[in-house]
Amino acid sequence: xxxxxxxxxxxxxxxxxxxxxxxxxxxxxxxxxxxxxxxxxxxxxxxxxxxxxxxxxxxxxxxxxxxxxxxxxxxxxxxxxxxxxxxxxxxxxxxxxxxxxxxxxxxxxxxxxxxxxxxxxxxxxxxxxxxxxxxxxxxxxxxxxxxxxxxxxxxxxxxxxxxxxxxxxxxxxxxxxxxxxxxxxxxxxxxxxxxxxxxxxxxxxxxxxxxxxxxxxxxxxxxxxxxxxxxxxxxxxxxxxxxxxxxxxxxxxxxxxxxxxxxxxxxxxxxxxxxxxxxxxxxxxxxxxxxxxxxxxxxxxxxxxxxxxxxxxxxxxxxxxxxxxxxxxxxxxxxxxxxxxxxxxxxxxxxxxxxxxxxxxxxxxxxxxxxxxx
Amino acid sequence: xxxxxxxxxxxxxxxxxxxxxxxxxxxxxxxxxxxxxxxxxxxxxxxxxxxxxxxxxxxxxxxxxxxxxxxxxxxxxxxxxxxxxxxxxxxxxxxxxxxxxxxxxxxxxxxxxxxxxxxxxxxxxxxxxxxxxxxxxxxxxxxxxxxxxxxxxxxxxxxxxxxxxxxxxxxxxxxxxxxxxxxxxxxxxxxxxxxxxxxxxxxxxxxxxxxxxxxxxxxxxxxxxxxxxxxxxxxxxxxxxxxxxxxxxxxxxxxxxxxxxxxxxxxxxxxxxxxxxxxxxxxxxxxxxxxxxxxxxxxxxxxxxxxxxxxxxxxxxxxxxxxxxxxxxx
Amino acid sequence: xxxxxxxxxxxxxxxxxxxxxxxxxxxxxxxxxxxxxxxxxxxxxxxxxxxxxxxxxxxxxxxxxxxxxxxxxxxxxxxxxxxxxxxxxxx
Ligand code: SF4
Numbered sequence: 001x002x003x004x005x006x007x008x009x010x011x012x013x014x015x016x017x018x019x020x021x022x023x024x025x026x027x028x029x030x031x032x033x034x035x036x037x038x039x040x041x042x043x044x045x046x047x048x049x050x051x052x053x054x055x056x057x058x059x060x061x062x063x064x065x066x067x068x069x070x071x072x073x074x075x076x077x078x079x080x081x082x083x084x085x086x087x088x089x090x091x092x093x094x095x096x097x098x099x100x101x102x103x104x105x106x107x108x109x110x111x112x113x114x115x116x117x118x119x120x121x122x123x124x125x126x127x128x129x130x131x132x133x134x135x136x137x138x139x140x141x142x143x144x145x146x147x148x149x150x151x152x153x154x155x156x157x158x159x160x161x162x163x164x165x166x167x168x169x170x171x172x173x174x175x176x177x178x179x180x181x182x183x184x185x186x187x188x189x190x191x192x193x194x195x196x197x198x199x200x201x202x203x204x205x206x207x208x209x210x211x212x213x214x215x216x217x218x219x220x221x222x223x224x225x226x227x228x229x230x231x232x233x234x235x236x237x238x239x240x241x242x243x244x245x246x247x248x249x250x251x252x253x254x255x256x257x258x259x260x261x262x263x264x265x266x267x268x269x270x271x272x273x274x275x276x277x278x279x280x281x282x283x284x285x286x287x288x289x290x291x292x293x294x295x296x297x298x299x300x301x302x303x304x305x306x307x308x309x310x311x312x313x314x315x316x317x318x319x320x321x322x323x324x325x326x327x328x329x330x331x332x333x334x335x336x337x338x339x340x341x342x343x344x345x346x347x348x349x350x351x352x353x354x355x356x357x358x359x360x361x362x363x364x365x366x367x368x369x370x371x372x373x374x
Numbered sequence: 375x376x377x378x379x380x381x382x383x384x385x386x387x388x389x390x391x392x393x394x395x396x397x398x399x400x401x402x403x404x405x406x407x408x409x410x411x412x413x414x415x416x417x418x419x420x421x422x423x424x425x426x427x428x429x430x431x432x433x434x435x436x437x438x439x440x441x442x443x444x445x446x447x448x449x450x451x452x453x454x455x456x457x458x459x460x461x462x463x464x465x466x467x468x469x470x471x472x473x474x475x476x477x478x479x480x481x482x483x484x485x486x487x488x489x490x491x492x493x494x495x496x497x498x499x500x501x502x503x504x505x506x507x508x509x510x511x512x513x514x515x516x517x518x519x520x521x522x523x524x525x526x527x528x529x530x531x532x533x534x535x536x537x538x539x540x541x542x543x544x545x546x547x548x549x550x551x552x553x554x555x556x557x558x559x560x561x562x563x564x565x566x567x568x569x570x571x572x573x574x575x576x577x578x579x580x581x582x583x584x585x586x587x588x589x590x591x592x593x594x595x596x597x598x599x600x601x602x603x604x605x606x607x608x609x610x611x612x613x614x615x616x617x618x619x620x621x622x623x624x625x626x627x628x629x630x631x632x633x634x635x636x637x638x639x640x641x642x643x644x645x646x647x648x649x650x651x652x653x654x655x656x657x658x659x660x661x662x663x664x665x666x667x668x669x670x671x672x673x674x675x676x677x678x679x680x681x682x683x684x685x686x687x688x689x690x691x692x693x694x695x696x697x698x699x700x701x702x703x704x
Numbered sequence: 705x706x707x708x709x710x711x712x713x714x715x716x717x718x719x720x721x722x723x724x725x726x727x728x729x730x731x732x733x734x735x736x737x738x739x740x741x742x743x744x745x746x747x748x749x750x751x752x753x754x755x756x757x758x759x760x761x762x763x764x765x766x767x768x769x770x771x772x773x774x775x776x777x778x779x780x781x782x783x784x785x786x787x788x789x790x791x792x793x794x795x
Contacts, residue, residue, distance in 0.1 A: 006748060006762040008728055011710045012626070014769045018685035023779040024772075025686075047707065056688025100753065127554060127628075128754025130735060153708070157755050160737055204708050207750065207758045232686075233772055259765035260750050260758050269738045269757065361629075371690040374677050556732050623728025627751075629707045 015231030024236035025060040031243035032062045039065050040195055041242055042334055044182055045151075045202030046073035046362025047230050053367040055232045061239060068196060068334035069364035071185050071288060074150045074178075075102050076356040076363045077332065079284040082178055083108035085315040086147045089176060089307060090121040092314055096139060098132045099147040101125045105350075106359045109319065129161040136165070136173040145174045145307045153204040155179040155296055156269035159276045162305070174307040176315075177297050180283060183213050184294035189333055190221050196334060198242040200235065201227035203257035210265030214253045222251040229257040276302060284318055286356045287329030326355035331364050338368040345373055379472040384502030393500060397474075401481035402464070402488070402495035414461075414496035418520045422457030424448055425516040433476065433510060435552050437544075437563030440513060441480035443638060445487040446567040447589065448517040453572045454585045454641060455526070457519035459491060465499040467512040480511070491569045493517070523576045529583035530604040534671040535650040537643045539571070539662045540564065541616040542593045546635030547624045560620040566639035571660040580653050581646035588640050591695040594633040594680070596642045598694045601678040608680045610669035610692060633682075634695035644671060708752035710760055713745050725751060 032039070043049055049069045052058055058067050071077050083106050090097035090113065097113070104114045104125055117123040122142075124135060129146060136144040148158040158179065165173045182205050189196060201214055206227045214225040224245040228238035237256045245251065255261055276299060283295030298306045308315055325343055330336040338344050338357065348354035350366050357365035382389040399407055406414050428444040438446075449459035464484070468477070488495065544564035551561055568587060575582065586596045593615065601608045617632050625632045645653045650667060657665035680692040711725035711734065723743075725734045735755045736743065743749060748760035 004766070006760075006765055008710075008712065008726075010769060011748065011760070011765060012728065014772075017772070017776075020772045020776045021686040023776040026779050027775065054690060056684060056690050059688040060686070128735070130754060153752060153757065156738060156757070157753055160735070160755060164737075204750075204752065204757070207708075237772070256768070259761050259768060262758075262761075266738060266758055268740070272738070370693040373691055374679055551730075556730070559729060559731060561730075620729045623730040627709050627711075627727040627730050627732070 015229070015233045017233065021060065021232050021236065024233060024240060028061050028065070028236065028240050028243060031240060031247060032064050035243055035247050037064070039197045039243065039246060040068050040334070041065060041198050041200060041239065042068040042070045042189070042196045043200040043235075044070040044072045044186060045200070045205065046076070046360070047202065047204070048072070048200055048228065048235060049364055049367055050362050051230050051232065051235055053371050056371075057232060057235055060236065065239065065243075069331065069367075070189065070334060071285065071332040072151070072182070072202060073357075073360050073362035074154070074180060075106050075360045076328070077180060077185075077285045077288070078106065078149065078178055078356070079286045079318065080107075080109045081284075081316045081318050083112070084110070085176065085308075086113060087111060087116045087121075088314045088316060089145050089147070089311060090116050090123050092143065092311065094141065095143045095145060096122040096124060096135060097145050097147055098124050098126055098129075098135055100129070100149060101127075102360055103147065103149060105353070106356070107353055129157050130164065132161055132173060133165050133168060133170055136170045137168075140172060142172065143174060144172055145176055147176045147178070149178050151180055151182055151202070151205055152209050153202075153207070155273050155277065156208060156266070159269075159272040162276050162302070163272060174305050174310060175298060176307040177277070179277070179296040180285070181279070181294050181296070183216075184291050185285065185288070186217060188288070188291050190217065190223070192333060193335070196223065197246065198224040198226070200238045200242070201225045201253070203227055203229045203234070203261055206255070206257065206261040206265065208266050208269050211253055211255055211261065211263050218251045218253050224251050225253045227253070227255045227257050227261055229260065285332075287326075287332050289329075324354065328355035328357045328365070331357055338365040341365070345369060377474050379468050379470060379474060379477065379502055381470050381502050381504065384468070384500055390500070394498075397478060397481055398464075398498055398500070401478075401485050402498075404494040404496075406494060406496045407498075416461055416496060416518070418460060418518070420521040422452050422455040422519045422521050423516065424451035424455070425514065426451065427512055427514040429509060429512045430549065431509065432549075432552050433480070435563055436548055436561065438565030438638070439480060439483050440511065441483035442487045443565055444513040444515045445484050445493070446565055447638060448515040449491055449493055449519070450568045450587045450639070450641070452517040452519035453569045454587050455519070455521070456523035456576065456582075456585070457521045458573070459493050459517050459519040459569055461496045461518040462488065462493050463497045463516040463518075464495050465501075465514040467501045467503060467508055467514075469508050469510050470502055470505045472510055477511075480513075487567060491567045523582070525582055525585050527584050527586075527600055527603045530600060530606060530644045530671055531583060531646070532606060532671055532673055533647050534583055534644040535647055535667055536597070536608065536610070536669040536671065537645060537650065537653055537657070538588075538593065538615065538640065538666060538668050539568075539643070539657055540640045540664045541618045541621065542588065542637055542640055543617065543621050543625070543632040543635035544640070545638040546592060547621045547632075549636070550628075551624060556624075560618070561624065564637055564639040568639060568641055571657065571662055574660040575653065575656050578652065578656055580649040580656070582643055582649070582653065583646065584644040586642055588637040588642060590636050592633055592635045592637060593642065594631075594692050595695050597680045597692060600642075600644065601680050604671075605674050605678050607672035607675045607678055608669060609672050610680060610682050612682050613685050614666055614668045616664045616666050631693065633692055708750045708757060710748055711751045713743060713747050713749060716743075716745060723749075723756070725749065725756070727751070
């Protein structure tokens with residue numbers, strides 16, 4: 001490594017340097033002028049949606065560039081019946097439901113975990129899934145159910161929890177798996193409409209999976225995919241690289257997040273994931289519908305810890321979603337923006353969300369509500 | 375005396391008397407309280423009164439404890455109205471089984487905080503409830519003060535400068551970290567009584583239009599409430615808001631917003647432009663070395679809100695705090 | 705999706721495969737099972753929900769920062785004020 005070592009300051013402030021941000025903004029304006037046509041860029045990842053809206057990055061690019069906020073929030077895309085399942089499981093006798101904080105407000109068809117907890121159900125929100133082991137060992141006479149959510153980034157963390165709980169012979173810990181996959185969703189979006197010109201690839205998913213999962217989008221669909229981190233400069237850098245590719249009529253997978261994401265990904269994490277999980281035939285995405293092979297489930301060998309199998313009579317079946325005017329589906333597919341929805345900020349707010357895009361921090365509607373209401 | 379609080383301590387009998395005499399009257403010693411009459415009689419001018427109840431987990435934290443909080447929190451609200459806090463009423467609701475030693479520690483901490491601001495406890499009450507009915511202890515305090523300077527939201531005007539007295543989010547981050555068992559070097563609650571600083575400000579007769587201490591909901595709650603109640607737009611420059619390194623690291627790590635985290639000894643002032651500089655100077659002298667100008671009160675607006683401007687010129691809303699604060703994965 | 709924060713390894717407990725990591729002065733424990741073989745004290749890791757998900761490649765981080773700085777030098781930032789929003793400073 002060169003003479004100057006990496007410091008905290010560089011890792012954080014370095015990627016937020018206002019002068020560099022302005023310089024990128026300037027370059028992007030120039031490149032957009034050269035290109036001279038409107039460009040729709042989808043950020044698949046809710047983390048990017050959050051960064052764009054929070055840092056106001058859309059204010060730094062010309063009007064011809066539109067950010068389309070994709071289905072990249074793992075709790076926003078969970079269908080109501082699976083949220084209902086979490087509540088039903090929490091309501092079983094002698095049961096503790098453990099999950100991550102993001103789940104707290106998500107409304108199912110009737111209620112949310114936060115309400116279930118207020119009604120006396122034992123629902124615990126943990127910072128790390130590994131805490132589930134501690135909860136299970138401290139409550140040997142209770143069933144502890146870990147309600148697992150997240151994209152490819154988070155799946156290995158659930159796998160690690162399973163691995164460790166088996167090593168420690170914890171036998172009262174069960175898993176309800178709701179891990180979803182990015183590529184099938186992108187594929188569906190590409191099949192459904194030609195309105196997206198390029199993708200910003202999710203840096204943390206890629207850190208686990210490697211860059212290969214995006215090749216088909218570049219090769220077959222001729223869409224540039226630029227993998228990016230979450231700091232303002234990361235995202236602007238990705239936008240600039242996308243414009244340059246479009247100017248050159250190129251469509252390749254580029255990696256702007258090389259400090260963390262490697263071409264091969266995290267092999268250890270991948271191995272752990274395939275040890276415990278396999279793809280589901282299909283999974284319903286809230287607001288979008290069924291997407292084939294778009295989620296993970298526990299392998300058959302682990303049926304004894306699979307909450308969906310063990311407590312299947314408690315888990316409600318897929319039902320018709322109640323939508324009542326909510327445009328989430330169209331927003332997740334990139335056909336609408338939050339402000340197009342008549343309910344936005346009126347009938348639908350983060351404290352009483354009507355649709356999934358309003359509930360999680362990363363949902364497009366919630367991000368707009370927090371930072372762009374006026 | 376037993377080493378734990380029993381239901382009997384709240385039943386009005388002998389144990390109750392002992393508790394009041396040995397712990398409360400002894401701890402809060404003053405001639406009004408020691409009369410032990412049914413009601414305290416005091417005589418002051420225009421009153422400013424504020425009440426609040428305190429529950430905090432953990433009870434003792436870096437920089438303070440529930441007792442200090444119960445004194446500072448309520449007297450701060452009185453100070454913020456431009457009044458000199460003079461008296462406090464205190465009511466304890468205690469869970470059966472609570473350790474008496476802890477109660478003594480809490481009372482001692484209250485007493486020492488009362489002393490620094492010269493406030494007397496003039497009446498009080500104790501209830502003991504069965505185990506599980508409350509989480510350890512709840513303290514309610516009512517502060518009574520005498521109006522010195524009429525500061526109120528309704529006085530906020532276009533062009534006012536907004537000053538914050540010190541680094542924000544210290545209390546919220548400290549409590550959150552303690553509860554989640556996250557060890558953080560240098561995180562310390564800002565819990566303190568504000569009257570001494572406020573007094574030096576009021577003595578200078580500066581044109582302070584409004585003051586509010588940022589408690590739950592943090593800086594964001596104060597500014598959003600001010601925008602809403604005064605119908606003005608508020609403009610804040612993000613990088614002017616003082617935030618300590620451990621707090622920003624903590625927020626970074628958990629993905630939470632420092633603007634919505636609680637403070638307990640930090641306040642916001644809306645000051646006439648011509649007095650902005652002098653206000654800052656007084657604050658810097660009076661124990662608030664990091665007091666900073668953070669923004670401006672803009673024109674009136676039909677949908678008043680708080681705009682946060684980044685170092686690179688973009689703007690967003692300073693969001694209104696809502697819901698439980700939880701670390702997020704996303 | 706997936707908030708993950710760069711943190712520096714302060715110490716490693718090999719028995720439990722965990723590390724104390726420092727995020728801007730905030731220290732906490734992180735599990736190292738997914739990055740075990742290739743990290744040591746002083747390295748940077750990306751921590752997602754309490755678990756290190758990758759080692760941060762310091763060389764790459766510095767290299768990209770350099771590229772960003774070069775871009776800054778090559779652009780004529782002075783006359784650049786894209787949205788006409790000059791950064792008005794209240795101070
Ligand atoms: S504003 Fe609410 S109802 Fe409308 S699309 Fe968004 S989440 Fe759905």
